Amino acid sequence: MKKRKINIGVTGLNAIDSPGPGVSVIRALREAVSFDVRIIGLSYESLEPGIYMHDLVDRTYSIPYPAGGADLLMARLEYIHEKEKLDVIIPNFDAELYPLIKLEPKLKALGIHMFLPTLTQFEERQKVNLNDFGKKYNISVPKSKVIYDLNTVHSLPSEFSFPMIVKGKFYDASIAYSIEQVKTFFNKISAKWGLPIIIQEFIHGAEFNVTGLGDGNGNTIAAVPMRKQYITDKGKAWGGISISDEKMLDMTRKFLRNTKWRGGFELELMKNKDGELYLLEINPRLPAWIYLSVGVGQNIPEALVNMAMGETVTPFVTYDVGKMFIRYAWDMIVDREEFEQISMYGEL
Amino acid sequence: MSKMRYERPAIKKLETGLPNKFGMRTEYEPTTHIDGVAVNDLVKQYGSPLFVISERIIRSTIKRARKAFETRYPKVQFAWSYKTNYLNAVCSIFHQEGSWAEVVSGFEYDKAISLGVDGKKIIFNGPEKSVEDLTKAIKNDSLIHIDHLDELYTISELAEKHKSHPRVAIRVNMDTGVYPMWDRFGFNYENGQAWDAINKVMHSERMELVGLHCHIGTFMLSPYAYGIAASKLAELALAVEQKFKHEIRYIDLGGGFASKNTLKGAYLPGIDTNPTFDDFAEAISTALLNSNFKQDKLPLLILETGRALIDDAGYLLGSVISNKRSSTGRRNTILDVGVNILFTSFWYDHKITPAQSFSQYSEDTCVYGPLCMNIDVIRESTNLPLLNRGDHVVIHSVGAYNMTQWMQFISLRPNVVLIDPEEKTHVIRLRETLDNMNSMEKVPAHLEKFSI
Amino acid sequence: MKLRKNVAVSEVGLIFNPVTGESFSVNPIGVEILELIREEKDQNQIMQVLLEKYSTDQATLENDYADFIDILNHHHLIEIHEETKD
Structure with missing residues (x-):
């Protein structure tokens, strides 16, 4: 046919x-x-x-x-x-x-x-709103504070310990080990991206990503977790491997259930040495490594198109663990x- | 045989890292007419530069704003913010549409009275009100919004002296989660100053506390902040009722709604991202309806929004004086419109469109004004079609603040023309003349003569 | 003044400079001027052709022409040499 x-x-x-x-x-x-x-x-x-x-x-x-x-x-x-x-x-x-x-x-x-998130979902996950997002949906996020004024930097050590992360509202992040460095990054990043600046607790640990698809009603249509194996100087994964981590999948399902996220997404996660997971960022679209999802048995873009066309899509439940992607230039x-x-x- | 329209020769490198020609080009559709009147005719008749105000747009905008609030909240009153644009014709349109007057100086107060506004429907705001101003306002039974304690005591004394009972409101400032927090006007909510001032008014018994007022900032992009402000004022009003059994009649949330202009440094254009009247109305009315006011005791909601009501109705027409090239090869275009009459170009990327048709070719251009001053820049960088000397351009959304903050600096201020709904034009402010300016000056006798 | 060797100008206004590897787009009047330069017309002849065709004045055209030539030169698309012809 x-x-x-x-x-x-x-x-x-x-x-x-x-x-x-x-x-x-x-x-x-x-x-x-x-x-x-x-x-x-x-x-x-x-x-x-x-x-x-x-x-x-x-x-x-x-x-x-x-x-x-x-x-x-x-x-x-x-x-x-x-x-x-x-x-x-x-x-x-x-x-x-x-x-x-x-x-x-x-x-x-x-x-x-x-098949897109709603405007509210899109806005709620903005970096400056991450704290409120975590509270509202009961998801662990690193402690963060939005600052507008260089003078408020001096009170930071009472709330955060070094190192801390200094982030721009859209892009850019640097790790600061002293107040002087916080000031330097504040100036540098605000000159480029404007105010506010976000100060975020530094989580020691390993970086993980999950990509997936939510149906807009709180159901998980697809979810594939990956550990970055090699990170470029731009912070992008050059190679990664699919993993099986129930905690990570639980957090993903909770994220989808609580926010009723509609569409593709990528979660950036940190796992500290005690095995606790923190949500660092939510990208409201599919990631560049999405082809790995096809490789492990969940063709997420295909499912997304079917959802967009109004078809019923059976949620994926399994995927191959231990499959790797290695990116190359051509x-x-x-x-x-x-x-x-x-x-x-x-x-x- | 008629000749072809001339376009200057232009060459552009096909850049690899920058948006290609298509990407940027169609920001520009020519604006040949405003409300059916040809831009070229306007310039021919009234000169260049020229401010043009569309009565049609003013009326449709205030109607849209009223509808947004009145469909969500039972008692709503708009008050026209004079400082935003106090041309008499403009104020009169708003008064015809039912707006009260909101003034912030003796000059503005007198202007409203001279236009025939009922003193009871004038809201008198601002940190500077002279004894003379206050006496007038008390006599006319205007609504006086108290900014500081010195003013509170002055009003109290005047009330005693004139044996009257002035109607007052307390201006409150507060943290609504926006930056910068405006705390220079009125009394602070969080540290108790506002509650203190309220108690002073209530205990003095010489004034009637009719309202609570706040104005949280300017060009606000967060409707949510207004929700917080409305909740806090509602709390204060309910506290007054509980303690003094006195009903606060209105809550005035001031102005500050963003217009559709694009702030410098914003990535997305204001027309896509800035909140609508519906967004603001939803946040404010939800906060008030969800507070503990009884159904029949809901206070009147007053709004003093200026910018969002008038910005889009104003256009500034100008002409190209010259095209030149900077030492770095950059295209510079000089218009006859300077920052002295387009103050808002300091914080907006104003949309500029040619008034005549053009080809798809364009150049990255820096647009300068005509002043012999380095700061006279209208747009630092914009992609403009190839304009010829003498071509006309239309600068959009200039209705707010420019016709009040403008300066007679280096050159004289131009005509302002109103286009009425029947598409007829009226000069509503005459272009200044040298005689106008000289008539205000006096030269001492010993300086009258010189020989060079 | 001459167009540099091998500089290719297409009818739709695309220029490729094989020496530098750069591509450019030119508007129609620009293409006309480049063609006239290729035909080795001098400035006066070029002015005359354009003034007959377009609704503009000599001063504006001269100004814009000089600016255009500057930019062509800046991008190494033409060679300017002393005009010694009489």
Whole structure:
């Protein structure tokens, strides 16, 4: 029997040294058993490698940055939809989620499906809100404090012990071993990302990630925990291995049950030497290592597309433990005309 | 044979790390008309630069704001914040739409009275009210919002002297979880100053405590903070009722709602992210309805929002004086619009659109004003189509504060034109002249003559 | 003044400089000017062609033309040499 064909728009084609998840998501979708796909790449910059991977991406259109505003993005997506009849869009950048969550009803009316967290879920998990998030949903998070004023730094040692982590509201984190270092990082990070700055308790231990899928009603559709084996200087996993840790799965299920999270996600976890788990961050999308989930028997992107299309999806319950992913870089040979084509016309 | 529209030659490197042309380009649709009136005609008739105010947008905005609150809470009153834009025509539109007046100086107070506003419907805020101002306000039975103890005692003395019973409110400042916390106006909630002031008013018996007021900040992006403020004021009001069996008639949550402008440094445009009237109304009315007021004793909710009601209704039209290139090769465009009339360009990335059609080619441009002052920058960096000298541009959402904070500096202030709902134009403030300025000056006799 | 050797200008306004490896996009009037330079027209001839075609004045055009040439030079797309022809 011929499988139905779904047209899927995918962003995050920047498979570079700090990679976007798009190419991994597409590989997973190409291996879907429940449908065939036509992949429409959605790119921001002309050198995103995914644009030129013609065996994975059927056609690419450039789209405006979220900073251009939701209206502009909508106009571009309408144009692309007219040509490609998009069934589903899978956004893979945090910054895209805000406008896309707002556009969800409009896109739905055009027949374009997504499976995204709600705006409240998206906002609650922001770094500055992590403390409240932990309290509200009864999940252990490292103690943290939001500060606006360099003068309040001096009272920190009464609440935190060194080292402590100094974080920007969107990106950047540094480990400080003294008040002087806290001040330096405060200045450095606030100059780049603005205020506030987040001071966070440093948890000694090992770093773990869980990726998965929530159905929006509190149920766990998929969950795969991974231990990072090799971390690049950008903090990204270069290699990782699937593990079996009931505590981690319990925390994931609790997260989904309590927040009723809808869509894909990645949890960043720390386990201290006493085996206690702390939730450090919630990424509201699939991670770049999502292809490992296919390797261990849970094709999460496929399930996400089926959920978006309104199908009932049977939750995954098992996965292979001890499977590894090792990332590698690959040089493609590309004709200049292709680069000029996407640069000039925004389509390739 | 007619010639083709000229566009200057332009070349752009296809960058690899930056957004390509498509990515940034369509921020710009030309704005050829405002409320059906051609921008080119406006400039021809009234000059450039030119402020244009849309009566249609003002009325639809205040209606939307009222609807957001009135559908959620039974008793709502808006008061027009004069300092945001006190052009008489603008104030009158708000008064026609049912808004009271909210003033913060003797000048503004007199302006409201001269427009015919009933003294009982003027809210008198601010840290500086002279004895003369207060006497006037007491005589007119206006609502006086007390900012500090010195004022409280002055009002008390004046009440005694004039044998009257002025209606007052206490301005409260508080921690609502936002930064910076505004604690310079009014009395602090957390340390008990506010409760102390309330007790002083109640015990003096010379004034009637009718309301509680707070104003938590400006360009607020968190509706939730208003919820906290409303809860705290409700607690105070209930405490007054319990202790003195006295009913607080209104809770005034001030203003500070963000408009749709984009703050400098914000990643996403304000139009996508800034809260709507519905968001603010939901937070505030939920807090008040969930407090312990009895159903029939709910206080009147007063709102003094200014910026969010007028910003989008104001446009500033300008013209290109010159295009030049900086020493680093960067495109600079000089407009005839300076920061002296566009104060808000210090904190917003104002949207600028050409008033005529253009091609898809664009350049990263720094937009300067015409002043001989280094700080005169309208946009540090924006991607603009290729504008020619003499082309017109429209700067959007300039209705709040610019027509009050503007300065007569280096050049004279321009005409302000109102477009009415029938699309007719009216000058509502004349462009200044040298005679206007000179008429206020006096030169001592010994300085009248010189020879160079 | 000459277009540098091997600089390729396509009809739609794409320029590739094989020496530096850079690509550029140029608007239509820019393409016209590049073609006129390739035909070795001098500045006066170029001005004349453009003034006949576009609604602009000499001063504006001269100004913009000089700016455009500067940028072409900056990107090493043209060679400027002393005009010794009489």
